Amino acid sequence: MGRFVERKGYADLIRALKIVPGAECVVVGGPPGANIETDxxxxxxxxxxxSTKVADRVRLVGAVPxxxxxxxxxxxxILAAAPWYEPFGLTPLEAxxxxxxxxxxxxxxxxxTVVDGLTGDLVAPRDPRLLGMALRRVLGDPVRRFAYATAALDRARQCYSWKRAAEQLSAVYATVSGLRSPTGAVA
Incomplete structure (x- = not known):
């Protein structure tokens, strides 16, 4: 899911499908309002x-609301995110x-955001073989997939809630301005 730009690694994901038999890759994204058929x-x-003989397993949906x-x-x-460069990466966190x-x-x-071996697997960028092996390993192990899913949800709730983000931002502002935190302690 995401914008249609080369650095997002969609090509690596398509190449990785060769070693993930039976998997379907659904790409949601692209320019809003653009026709996915002519993009x-x-x-x-x-x-x-x-050309990689996986066309029957790749579906390009286009942008959705x-x-x-x-x-x-x-x-x-699974959400597969294979960018070469990603400052934050909201899509994996939303997943x-x-x-x-x-x-x-x-x-x-x-x-x-992704804790390797706990909420998912991290692989080296631009390596379709490693990406495919990780996808195959997680898809082939329902217990691992469930454990990752549970831990992923817990991590998103614990570390990335809006409440936590606001508290952390307030603490940064308090520190740089020399103000006390709302609890009265010097931040």
Whole structure:
């Protein structure tokens, strides 16, 4: 799920499908209001899927309204996030908040939000073979997938709630301004 830009790693994900038999890759995203059938990036992904002989297992949905995203997340067995560069990575966090385990590139914010071996698996970026092996391992192990999903939901709730984000931001502001925190302690 996400914008249609090369650095998001969709091509690596399509290449990884060769070693994940039976898996379907559903890509939700792209430019809002664009026609997924005529989008140049979508066309390049379709050509890649055809050349790697996985076209029958790749579905490009296009952009969907934000209010529909939880339904798409919950329909997935795993969220695969394979960017080469990602400062924060909201998509894996949103999936985790929906109880979906994540297999992601170990880059940027993903290395913080996804706890390797607990909420999902982290792999080196730009390595379709490692990505495919991780996807196959998690898909093939329902107990692991359930454990990751449960831990992912817990982590999203514990570490990334709006309440916690507001508290942390307030603490930063208090520290840099020299003010006391609401509890009276010097921040």
């Amino acid at each position: 140049a990036f979508a066309s390049s992904l379709r050509r890649l899927a055809e 934000a209010q529909e995203m939880p339904r798409w997340y919950r329909s997935a067995d 985790m908040a929906c109880g979906v385990p994540v297999v992601a590139s170990s880059v940027g914010g993903l290395a913080d």
